[in-house]
Amino acid sequence: MRIEFLFWRECPSHPEAKELLLEVLAERGIEVPIEWREIRTHEDALAHAFPGSPTIRVDGRDVDPAGAEAAPSLSCRIYRLPDGRVSPVPSRQQLEEALP
Amino acid sequence: MSVIETAPTFDLPGVDGRTHRLEDYADSPVLVLVQSCNHCPYVIAWEGRINDLQKEFADRGVRIVAISSNDAEAYPADSFEAMVAHAHEAGYVFDYLYDESQEVGRALGSERTPEAFVFDADRRLVYHGAVDDNREESLATAHYLRDAIEATLAGETPPIADTPPVGCTVKWRS
Numbered sequence: 459m460r461i462e463f464l465f466w467r468e469c470p471s472h473p474e475a476k477e478l479l480l481e482v483l484a485e486r487g488i489e490v491p492i493e494w495r496e497i498r499t500h501e502d503a504l505a506h507a508f509p510g511s512p513t514i515r516v517d518g519r520d521v522d523p524a525g526a527e528a529a530p531s532l533s534c535r536i537y538r539l540p541d542g543r544v545s546p547v548p549s550r551q552q553l554e555e556a557l558p
Numbered sequence: 559m560s561v562i563e564t565a566p567t568f569d570l571p572g573v574d575g576r577t578h579r580l581e582d583y584a585d586s587p588v589l590v591l592v593q594s595c596n597h598c599p600y601v602i603a604w605e606g607r608i609n610d611l612q613k614e615f616a617d618r619g620v621r622i623v624a625i626s627s628n629d630a631e632a633y634p635a636d637s638f639e640a641m642v643a644h645a646h647e648a649g650y651v652f653d654y655l656y657d658e659s660q661e662v663g664r665a666l667g668s669e670r671t672p673e674a675f676v677f678d679a680d681r682r683l684v685y686h687g688a689v690d691d692n693r694e695e696s697l698a699t700a701h702y703l704r705d706a707i708e709a710t711l712a713g714e715t716p717p718i719a720d721t722p723p724v725g726c727t728v729k730w731r732s
Contacts, residue, residue, distance in 0.1 A: 468727045534726045536599045546599035
């Protein structure tokens with residue numbers, strides 16, 4: 459399994475998302491190295507199809523596929539939660555469902 | 559960047575189609591300027607609470623004015639047209655102004671969206687920072703902006719005058 463965690467330091471969302479991801483992985487007993495990738499420039503965002511910070515991919519699939527279609531940009535990402543609310547981080551449910 | 563001590567003058571277009579100036583709010587005992595934008599999830603998380611505060615304090619003359627200074631060329635979701643649409647969809651009851659030159663945002667010393675600046679009747683800054691202490695409304699326990707408005711209306715100093723704003727960075731033109 460390959461897990462990528464892409465973030466832009468100017469957005470304050472990534473520490474919370476990182477903590478949540480590590481919690482979910484621990485609960486599931488999944489031990490794989492996470493690829494932490496800092497996006498620094500607009501060119502980075504384009505190169506990595508980065509729709510906002512943070513972006514988490516499992517085996518190349520975004521944990522929120524609908525949100526992954528947003529144009530690449532250096533911004534905080536908007537997650538549409540299953541209950542209809544908006545959040546700067548994915549929900550626990552989205553992370554759990556993205557993992558095998 | 560340090561924040562401003564007195565309210566900046568401004569003359570900005572609003573999503574209501576009118577031009578808004580600082581002096582238009584001269585009768586308000588409390589003026590709240592909120593650095594804002596459309597595309598930030600933190601703004602979306604807090605905008606309902608900001609709207610509720612405007613409704614709650616409207617009959618006491620409090621005016622809340624949101625201002626977007628974001629670079630709309632780099633972030634088209636923050637264009638003036640998108641602001642008009644977003645304000646309509648979100649049901650904003652407060653004024654929402656477009657600071658295309660970014661001069662007002664620079665004058666305020668803004669860094670984040672949302673970021674609140676509360677000015678008293680003499681337009682001196684009495685509170686700067688976050689709306690409250692949690693983007694999840696049900697988990698918020700310290701209501702900084704509400705407390706600052708209440709205290710200022712009562713002629714008192716807000717119990718907390720400054721908190722770190724939590725949100726997206728203002729998108730300055732490079």
